[in-house]
Amino acid sequence: MTAVMPVATYDHELTLIGQTIQEDEIGNQKPVETRTTILCSVHSVARNEFYSGAAAGLKPELVLTVHAYEYNDEQIVEFEGKRYKVIRAYRTDTEEIELTVERVVGSG
Numbered sequence: 001m002t003a004v005m006p007v008a009t010y011d012h013e014l015t016l017i018g019q020t021i022q023e024d025e026i027g028n029q030k031p032v033e034t035r036t037t038i039l040c041s042v043h044s045v046a047r048n049e050f051y052s053g054a055a056a057g058l059k060p061e062l063v064l065t066v067h068a069y070e071y072n073d074e075q076i077v078e079f080e081g082k083r084y085k086v087i088r089a090y091r092t093d094t095e096e097i098e099l100t101v102e103r104v105v106g107s108g
Contacts, residue, residue: 012042012064013038013040014038014040014066014078015036015037015077016035016037016070016072017034018033018034019032036070038066040066041064041065042062043063043065044063046063049100059102059103060087060100060102061101062079064077064098064099065096066096066097066099067097068091073089083104084102087101087102088100
């Protein structure tokens with residue numbers, strides 16, 4: 001029997017957090033966060049992915065499905081007031097990417 005992933009409903013908000021480098025008035029470069037809020041679908045981490053991740057020292061918590069054209073390799077996301085690190089980005093087809101994320105320690 002093949003596992004079927006639920007249909008993505010895109011009824012949750014997700015903030016993608018990237019970084020750009022900006023110069024101050026004297027030319028020093030500093031990283032600045034860029035925030036982009038998009039819609040996503042939320043799924044539980046599959047049992048085998050959870051245990052495989054734990055064996056590798058990772059703690060996968062959620063799978064967030066987003067539109068591929070909205071994701072630009074951001075490594076930090078914010079979901080429901082908590083920060084997560086993207087530990088895996090998997091393109092399921094030409095339109096969607098699944099982001100497997102783990103909680104960033106000390107993020108609330």
